[in-house]
Amino acid sequence: MTVQQPLAGRGDRIRRALEHIRNDSTDDYGQVNEFQAREYTDPEVARRERDLVFGRVPSIVCHGSEVPCPNDFITLQMPRNRVIVVRQKDGTVKTFVNLCRHRGALLEEQDKGRCRLFSCGYHRWSYDTDGSLRAITRDNTFGEVDRSQYGLIELPTEERHGFVWVVDDASAAIDVQAWLGPEMDSVLDGYGLGDLIAVRSEGFDEPVNWKIMQDAFLDGYHIQYAHPNTAGKLIHTNVMAAEDFGRHVRFIAPRKSIDKYLEEAPAADEDLSRHVTETHFLLPNSTLLRQPDHFQLLTFRPHPGDPGRSRMEMRLIVPTVEASGMSEERWNHLWEKNWKILIAVLHNEDFPLLRSSQAGLASADAGGMLLGRNEFVNQVFRRELRKLIS
Template identity: 60%
Template sequence: MTETTPSKFISDTPERRNDRIRRVITHLKDGTTDSYDEISTISATEYTDPALAVAEREFVFGAVPSIVAHGSEIPTPGKFVTVEMPRNKIIVVRQKDGSVKAFVNACRHRGAMLETAKSGHCRIFSCPYHRWSYDTDGSLRTITRGDTFGDLDQTDLSLAEIPCEERHGFVWVIDRVGATIDVAGWLGEEMDTILASYDMDRYTCFRAGSFTEPVNWKLMQDAFLDGYHIQYAHPNTAGKYIHTNVSVLEDFGRHCRWIKPRKSIDRWIDEDPADRPMDKYLIETHFLGPNSTLLKQPDHIELLTFRPHPTDPGQSIFEMRVIPPKVEDTDLDEEKWTALWEKNWDILLRVLHAEDFPIMRGIQAAMQSGDVAPMYLGKNELANQIFRRELFALLEKDSQ
């Protein structure tokens, strides 16, 4: 199978899902996988060039929606998270009416950061420098000692607002004041329909973690679109349970979805599974452009997000989230529910930090060499090819 242009989406049915599973089983029998139509070359400068890093910040993250939180992280009015975006430091806060807004995290007086905590709850945002204060809707509430400061129109001194929308359980922003956000339009009918079917607004974020790594964000994103390295980078962990270099992928243009087989599926290689439920034998992975990988496990969601560092192309900010059903929607008591997701969190953290990240750090270090030869993406690295295709499309569109 060759995917070089987006495929037309047809609403999922059990029959179509079974067809994808049978294609996976056929690949396992034949030693094949879905593939791209050509090999691509990569230059080391893609991970080190400051000018390219500026273009990515401006024309990718400053132009299209990306995920910054799950809605359950800010469940009630006044709850907020702070986020380091490529262009702006922002505050994302739940409003009194239940909606979500995002603002540049800087006082309109002299620019002091209003919030330095990763998360919290507040009734107002109060500047630590001169105590100007703002309501959670961003409007200026108080100018301290205003009778001596001078006349200002407070309606013109609201916090700079970042476009923000909550959809499919996630909070999305475009990292540019004045941009217009349309998450459904960005996702397209295909991925918007798929995400809606998962009911992720009914889930809860068990834990979110943020890490700064000395690695370009594209190297990090590539690692989690790649099913080619599992056997080699994770021989004693994921490699024991997940097949390497086997996937069936649907290309939706800006985004894609693919299934990878667990080794437990091997029992069906020589036996037709018919209409048996097969979810437990698969991992369903989604690339949500421009910078997230969503893994749909049989009983929970994992979201991995990668952002450029605001100034250094040799660094990135990585966020990971484990998002299961709420305890009341399971047959577990709170203690067992917590223990289960603590275990899942620890496994994910250990595999990423002990196995993936050291390799990524080594690649970034190697990219600093003066004579790195051209590198390659194979036809079998299909999701990675789509990521690069869509990233370059955004950069080329805004350079014309």
């Protein structure tokens, strides 16, 4: 597969989706591919993914607005390391392994907060938020230590396009711009995501492999079957106009409100953007949805040991109250309402299906299974992941 239409105008891409509805077609990957259950259950496959994917390439850990001020931090479990992500005094963000260099106690237990230093609960060693070892308690008896060698272990971190990206390996380098490539880097650049804020964010630990989770949020084929009374009423099933950037993908899924243009073609300059959702698959583990007035970010992180578990995080990323021109009350009400709808669909419709997929794949004699030509973005996801782990 090669790049189809690099940075085609949005209107052209929407018109291509409209053609697909007329023809009962969708973008075609060109071939059906078989896959095996062990890709979702084998501990050795999971280990390779942790090391060769998350240990090598940048993935998003949060939006910058979640650590707005110096000394603001969040903690999370990456596939290889438990980490603390903390805003520095100079405005940059650093990520540290969440572990005390004395005898390995977990250093910070809170999910998020603001602190002047990280202080270990075991023997009270303390570290500056820049990671340096500040104090060894009772150091007259502890003995001579070169403190510069026992600061917190730092992971490669970069803030770009409003998001904080981390490579989960202390010995790796990070270059988010190079990883995104010129097309996706310029697409994200155009959105001004750094001016928005994550108004809601929540994580869900599910007994499901991370790839099954990620696949479900690139899938336009399941909509009317899995979501007949919610998304299925609003969004076309099995219609997608995608651009394969060779690693990341941008794709348009038309809403049913576009159907009025089936009879009568839209004028050449008609803005059709409110009739579609534009989605971005950011390899390895994020789906960024662009809605008319906000963004949603979905990330899927493997469990550090069990191939059958993962954590999904969902974020609603929106204009600030000031930029929205709304009253604070109306702004809060709007996003709370949006959030509740999203959460209900996840819990009531997607998660039960995905848990049952994982349960099904646990059978020893599962046999080969298939990804169709119509499952374009899932095919790219699998193709790129195989490149990384082979």
